[in-house]
Amino acid sequence: MTTTAPLADVAGSDAALRAFLHGLPGVDQVGAEQRAATLATRSIKTTAKAWALDLAVRMVDLTTLEGADTPGKVRALCAKARRPDPADPGCPPVAAVCVYPSLVATAAAELAGSGIHVASVATAFPSGQAPLEAKLADTTAAVADGADEIDMVINRGAFLTGRYRHVYEEIAAIRQACGSAHLKVILETGELATYDNVRRASWLAMLAGADFIKTSTGKVQPAATMPVTLVMLEAARDFHAASGRRVGVKAAGGIRAAKDAIRYLVMVNETAGEAWLSPDHFRFGASTLLNDLLMQRTRLATGHYSGPDYFTLD
């Protein structure tokens, strides 16, 4: 970090915030992509793989964000979250179930006492294009229904036009509305165009009080990529060094294979450090990933290849 200003002051005014965010070192695009590609070539051997697969299962935010979601579908998803592999009681539960606000009550009732978090997207997900009042109401309703994690989207329109203070205040207001619930801030990196913007948005969200920074909504392509997550992990690491607060990172969208998940875990370990290798500080937002993780677990446990017929469709 080049700046020595105490972080408390950087968001004091629009000018100070802009100066701080634009004072962040630029991301070496080629370097970041090569670093991510190199980390993806790491070979993980059997015992470590078994551990990594279980960890990845524990990091999954099992997600359903469709217009056609019903209470029945959410209940089925919650059953899967509690016991992902019905054939193996040793399989750990996932970290959270992520649903739309209107289904939070259903999920909260299903997951009561299980230790699995109830996450809800809020703030006019996925576009974030709504008045602040509506976003706050969205958030408080979800929290009141029992969500203990809120996934909000940043106002990309404001961010991309340089109105950083506006974005900051919005995140801070939602943070307030969340109360004791954790706040995950979705940067929607697919719309931020450059890695420099990803780094700035990451810092902005962390300064404003995010507990997690999350790559994407899953509704925009490209969603999570390794270089983008690398930049965010670096930001989380640097933020921790500067402020002492450990912010988590959530990679969401497009991670479908267990192999990819393990690559991400390698990157987390090598970039942010071992402290981030826990469901409290790294998550996967995914739905199809879980089945592949389960198939690979079964393959390691039984010694034969498993098939999708043995796991639930979702």
Add this chain to the structure above:
Amino acid sequence: MPEQTTRLAVRKTYKLFIGGRFPRSESGRTYLVHDTNVALASRKDIRDAVVAARAAAPAWSGATAYHRGQILYRAAEMLEGRRDEFIALECGADDVDAAVDRWVWYAGWSDKVAQVYGNANPVAGPYFNLTAPEPTGVVGVVAPDDSPLLGLVSVVAPAIVTGNTVVVLAAENAPLPAVTLAEVLATSDVPGGVVNILTGRVTETGGWLASHADVNALDLTGVTDPALAAALEQTAAQTLTRVRRPPGLPVDWHADPGVGRMTWLLETKTVWHPKGV
């Protein structure tokens, strides 16, 4: 200009056939058959082939029987076109001709097998009761050693004509006709992944195919060692895989094959539908 020297022929590298492509073995190994290097398939090649076969299954089983038939007829044309090449691989002209005829014969069954083995069952109620044959899914096949082309065609064609997709372990000691058949299929209209052909040792790869939970049926025709056949059958039973045991006596591949190789891979679905009088 220097004097033209004797031209060196391009030597063919015999590779695997997975998902419509010709990859080398994942392990990079080969084995020698009649002074030719042939890819030696490994566990991971089995894995890739089953993934390819599963991916191809919905479109292939969902295609109309007429369409499947047309594709198989086209494959027979290409097979005929390579007649000399197969004869050069010591398949025997008789066997090659019989293999083409066998292929055409099975192709003809594509739009007839459901008519013959499906049924409208009379029931004591105001319902139509229909029996509809459906493909089993992904079929693992161990091809016979004693007839590398005709035997191979006789086990592969009935499986795919009924809408299944196959992962074939080619005859260990005579794999070249199998790889050439793969070239025939790759240059005809058979979609990639419907037929996957692996060369190598059944003792090494057979277990992985038998234990794979995403394989629905296993044809052990080419397994000559009774102990291995029993072991593979036991392994397959763990995932409820349907198994066809090796024939007890040597098979006359030129004889009328009958319909058994098609019907054992058909699952019957019974449908009740109100008559709505």
